[in-house]
Amino acid sequence: MNPDLFAIAHAGMEIAEGATLFKARLRDESADFLRTVEKIAAEVPFRHMLTPGGQTISAAMTNCGDFGWVSDRKGYRYAAADPVSGKPWPLMPERFRREAIKAAEEAGFANFSPQACLINRYAIGAKMGLHQDRDEADFSQPIVSFSFGLSAVFLFGGATRRDKTQKIILEEGDVFVWGGAARLCFHGIAPVKADTTQPRVNYRFNLTFRHVR
Ligand code: MD6
Ligand code: FE
Numbered sequence: 001m002n003p004d005l006f007a008i009a010h011a012g013m014e015i016a017e018g019a020t021l022f023k024a025r026l027r028d029e030s031a032d033f034l035r036t037v038e039k040i041a042a043e044v045p046f047r048h049m050l051t052p053g054g055q056t057i058s059a060a061m062t063n064c065g066d067f068g069w070v071s072d073r074k075g076y077r078y079a080a081a082d083p084v085s086g087k088p089w090p091l092m093p094e095r096f097r098r099e100a101i102k103a104a105e106e107a108g109f110a111n112f113s114p115q116a117c118l119i120n121r122y123a124i125g126a127k128m129g130l131h132q133d134r135d136e137a138d139f140s141q142p143i144v145s146f147s148f149g150l151s152a153v154f155l156f157g158g159a160t161r162r163d164k165t166q167k168i169i170l171e172e173g174d175v176f177v178w179g180g181a182a183r184l185c186f187h188g189i190a191p192v193k194a195d196t197t198q199p200r201v202n203y204r205f206n207l208t209f210r211h212v213r
Pocket of ligand 1: 120128133143144145154170176178187188189206208
């Protein structure tokens, strides 16, 4: 990347009103962050939750923070305890919290207070259908997303499911902040593809930070 483009990318690109993408912002920290994710997953293993309709979600999930996002036959919701173990989720690492707050601030959302961090792990072929994130109480708070590992095509749509989607590549170390006018936009992840240049990288990880209630 030429130096000017690099500077622009680091300052964040507003790809839609309220949606700012910081390319490679955490790339140098990726190994550190993934080690921390491993520790969280050692406490609460990644698992495939069920949708209320009984379908298996193809991304495996775990959580840290005061709340975790869960899904089962009873619905989608945030829970202060893991419904499987009955125990609280692992603490949100201070490092995660700090980076999420800093990115939100730079994207124009002061006072972001993340309470939940949902960690998605995508094996090759895993995907996420178009959805809105609307299980949170206060839509004035943004969502901050970190991506690591394999790249993915993020489908970013509009206010209705039928709106045209733009394709955005999310890759190692990218931070995506969205709120405001973008907060309720439909979005999803196209099936994750293998990277033949990095045969030992088998997963995509995505961490989303949310204020819940
Ligand atoms: C993913 N992300 O990137 C799925 N939702 O794996 C999301 O569904 C998402 O990245 C709300 C805000 C940011 C996100
Ligand atoms: Fe989402």
